Amino acid sequence: MSPDHLLDVDDLSREDLFAVLDRAADYKQALAADEDHGDLAGKTLGMLFQKPSTRTRVSFETGMTQLGGHAVFLGEDDIHLGRGEPLKDTARTLSRYVDCVMARVFDHENCEVLAEYADVPVVNGLTDDAHPCQTLADLLTIREELGGFDDVSVTWIGDGNNVAQSFALGCALAGIDLTVVTPPEHRIDEAVVERAGELGEAPETTTDPEGKIADADVVYTDVWVSMGQEDTRDTRLERFEGFQVNEDLLAGSDARVMHCLPAHRGEEITDSVVESERSIVFDQAENRLHAQKALLATLVE
Numbered sequence: 001m002s003p004d005h006l007l008d009v010d011d012l013s014r015e016d017l018f019a020v021l022d023r024a025a026d027y028k029q030a031l032a033a034d035e036d037h038g039d040l041a042g043k044t045l046g047m048l049f050q051k052p053s054t055r056t057r058v059s060f061e062t063g064m065t066q067l068g069g070h071a072v073f074l075g076e077d078d079i080h081l082g083r084g085e086p087l088k089d090t091a092r093t094l095s096r097y098v099d100c101v102m103a104r105v106f107d108h109e110n111c112e113v114l115a116e117y118a119d120v121p122v123v124n125g126l127t128d129d130a131h132p133c134q135t136l137a138d139l140l141t142i143r144e145e146l147g148g149f150d151d152v153s154v155t156w157i158g159d160g161n162n163v164a165q166s167f168a169l170g171c172a173l174a175g176i177d178l179t180v181v182t183p184p185e186h187r188i189d190e191a192v193v194e195r196a197g198e199l200g201e202a203p204e205t206t207t208d209p210e211g212k213i214a215d216a217d218v219v220y221t222d223v224w225v226s227m228g229q230e231d232t233r234d235t236r237l238e239r240f241e242g243f244q245v246n247e248d249l250l251a252g253s254d255a256r257v258m259h260c261l262p263a264h265r266g267e268e269i270t271d272s273v274v275e276s277e278r279s280i281v282f283d284q285a286e287n288r289l290h291a292q293k294a295l296l297a298t299l300v301e
Helices: 014-032 054-066 076-082 087-093 108-117 134-145 162-174 189-197 230-239 281-300
Strands: 042-051 070-074 101-105 121-127 153-157 177-181 203-207 217-221 257-258
Touching: 014 134, 014 162, 014 281, 042 054, 054 070, 054 121, 054 281, 087 101, 087 108, 101 108, 101 281, 108 121, 121 134, 121 281, 134 162, 134 217, 134 257, 134 281, 153 162, 162 177, 162 189, 257 281
Parallel strands: 042 070, 042 101, 101 121, 153 177, 153 217, 177 203, 217 257
Antiparallel strands: none
C-alpha cells in the first residue's frame, strides 16, 4: 500500500521503498530501450517553487512528459505561499485542477499544510528539513553501483542538512550502515537519528573525520552553505575546515563519491574528485528523473 503523500522518506515502508526503486530501474531501462512507459497519460503535476532549482524542475517536468502527462510550473510570484490566499485554499483549489502537487519550499510546515488540505498526493521536492526525492535517487544509485544494500557502508561528511537527514532515514530503511561526520555545530537533528533507529539502524554520528573514510563503500557530501544561509558563509567555512572531500582524505580508499549537486568546487569537494573515475555524482543527478517518475506513478495511479 503506497502512502497518500511523500513528505519525507519514512512515509514509505521498506516494502514501498523497494517497490519504488524497482519501478525506477524498470523506467530507466525502458527509456534506454526507447520503450513506451506512458503510465500517467492525461495526468497533470502542479509544481510549486519557492526555491529555484535546475535539477528539480527539469527532472519532474521531463519525467511527467515521459510518463505521458504534463507539468505546470508555479513560481513564488504565482502562488505567494499564503501571502494573500491562505495556503490551505491554494491546496484545495489546486486539487480541483491537478493530479499531484510537488512543492519545493523553505518551511517544511508549508508541505504539511498542503498535504493536510489537498485531495491529491503531495510530494516534498525539498524543504529546509528534508529532501526525500534526492534520497530515492541516491539509493537507486547505490544499488546500481554496489548491486544492493547488504554490507554497504556509507560515510556522510559535512553539513547535517536536509539532504543528510532524509538520507539517514533512507539508509535505515534500506539497511545501509551509515556514519555521519559533521562539525559539532552542524549535526543532524537528534530527532532524525531517533526516527532512523525506529526504522532500522540509527547512523553513527561523530565530529572526527579521521578513520571514517577508509572502510566506506561510498563517501557522500553536500554544500556547506545552502540557499538562504549566505549571511553565515564565513563562519561556516571556518567551522568546516578539515571536512573537504579531496584526494588526501580519500587516500587509501576506493570509495565511490556522491554529491547531490550543485557542487561548490573547492569548498566541500575538489574539482579533481568530482571529475575522477570514483565520482558517481552525475549518475545521481540522472537518477532523480527515474526515481521521481516511479514515485509519481506510484502515488497517482
